[in-house]
Amino acid sequence: MVDGVGMTRVGDRWRVTRPWPAGLQPYLHSYAGYWEAVASPFRVRLVPTGRAVLVINLGQPFTQVRRLREASPSDGAIGSLVVGLDDGPRLCDHPGGQEAIRLELTPLGAYRLLGVPMRELTNRAVELRDVLGPEADELAERMAATDDWATRFDLLDFVLLTRLERGPEPAPEVSHAWRLLARADGAIPVARIAAEVGWSQSYLVRRFTEQIGLTPKVSARILRFHHAVHLLGHKGASPSEVTASCGFYDQAHLNREFRALAGTTPGRVAAARIAEGALAQ
Known part of the structure; x- marks a missing residue:
């Protein structure tokens, strides 16, 4: 544990965590960084959870992120992304060398943070820049430029808290x-x-x-x-x-x-x- 940051090894992957700021706690289910000790390709199936997912990619992008029963394989590689609420399974392929921060958001937390009607993201995985604009790429670049996880969390916390303050208020x-x-x-x-x-x-x-x-x-x-x-x-x-x-x-x-x-x-x-x-x- 350094600067409040803890690392736990899970298989070939390290999970990096730090206590969440109080202002974020009502809107989050999980908030953690990941990096691979041994780079190897992997595929996971994501199942519906009633949560939105946001990924800040700091390493290799996903090869594809698609619904299980989609006819077309994918639209190509996808880096930092947001996934709205799903009502079916989704496949994620990664070539290995993952380094990212992943958040699971409450639906209303995502509504406030992203500032768009959540129905526009239902059953979709989209590049984060398509929702947040150039700010998303700038954030990922600044976070990738340092290997200090405390600094990475500081940068992301600031952006999240700022967006929550000016985001739409749920009914x-x-x-x-x-x-x-x-x-x-x-x-x-x-x-x-x-x-x-x-x-x-x-x-x-x-x-x-x-x-x-x-x-x-x-x-x-x-x-x-x-x-x-x-x-x-x-x-x-x-x-x-x-x-x-x-x-x-x-x-x-x-x-x-x-x-x-x-x-x-x-x-x-x-x-x-x-x-x-x-x-x-």
């Missing part, structure tokens, strides 16, 4: 609707949410989708799936226990949801212990 009703869904792991009817926030269901769907990126119904589905993944991979629950706990009709329903949202089975997810939404291929 209180949307914030409350998201809290209700997240706290219930998706197990709450949309009609009840609309009644609690005082909006019609149609108006809730429109405003919620603008600021979250998915409809309340799809968000509930993703949150239930994410809770099931956590129970299987981190709590050691059996499929039958997950079925009962998460409100699936039966194990066939559980299996269908995992096929649709992750392109795999509950058993494989349990064995792989997905970390940060990533399943090694």
